[in-house]
Amino acid sequence: MIGERLYELRKDAQLTQDDLAAILNINKHSISSYERDKSEPPDAIKIAIAEYFNVSVDYLLGITNNPLPLSREEQVVRLPRNFPKKYLPELKNYIDYLMYKSKN
Numbered sequence: 001m002i003g004e005r006l007y008e009l010r011k012d013a014q015l016t017q018d019d020l021a022a023i024l025n026i027n028k029h030s031i032s033s034y035e036r037d038k039s040e041p042p043d044a045i046k047i048a049i050a051e052y053f054n055v056s057v058d059y060l061l062g063i064t065n066n067p068l069p070l071s072r073e074e075q076v077v078r079l080p081r082n083f084p085k086k087y088l089p090e091l092k093n094y095i096d097y098l099m100y101k102s103k104n
Contacts, residue, residue, distance in 0.1 A: 001062030002046070003037035009053045010035075024048050 010020050010031075017031040024031075024045060033039040041049065050057045056069040079091075 001037075002040065002060050003035045005055075005060050005062070006031075006049060007035045009049075009055065013053065023052060 010017070015023075017028045017035075021028045021031050026045065030039075030041070030045075034041050034045075046057050046060055049055075050060055050069065054069065055067040056064065058064045059067040059069075
């Protein structure tokens with residue numbers, strides 16, 4: 001999955017493999033190998049790719065289809081895995097209520 005995503009990101013940025021290799025301070029052969037899924041980049045390179053293209057590592061790995069990384073300033077509340085979807089609107093209403101209450 002990372003190969004396909006890396007290829008798409010590189011092409012969208014109009015970069016050659018040589019360009020990206022220079023940016024990441026690695027050789028062109030490595031970029032080619034990653035894009036063809038012949039090898040997997042080390043974690044440090046995955047992070048560098050994600051930071052350069054402003055995407056999440058989860059996106060590179062195919063865990064999510066949302067390329068946007070979480071902002072370090074965003075707060076995230078994890079719901080239980082079995083949280084009923086039918087209660088999501090009610091939960092949002094409650095969050096809105098708490099936000100309103102905090103302003104007054």
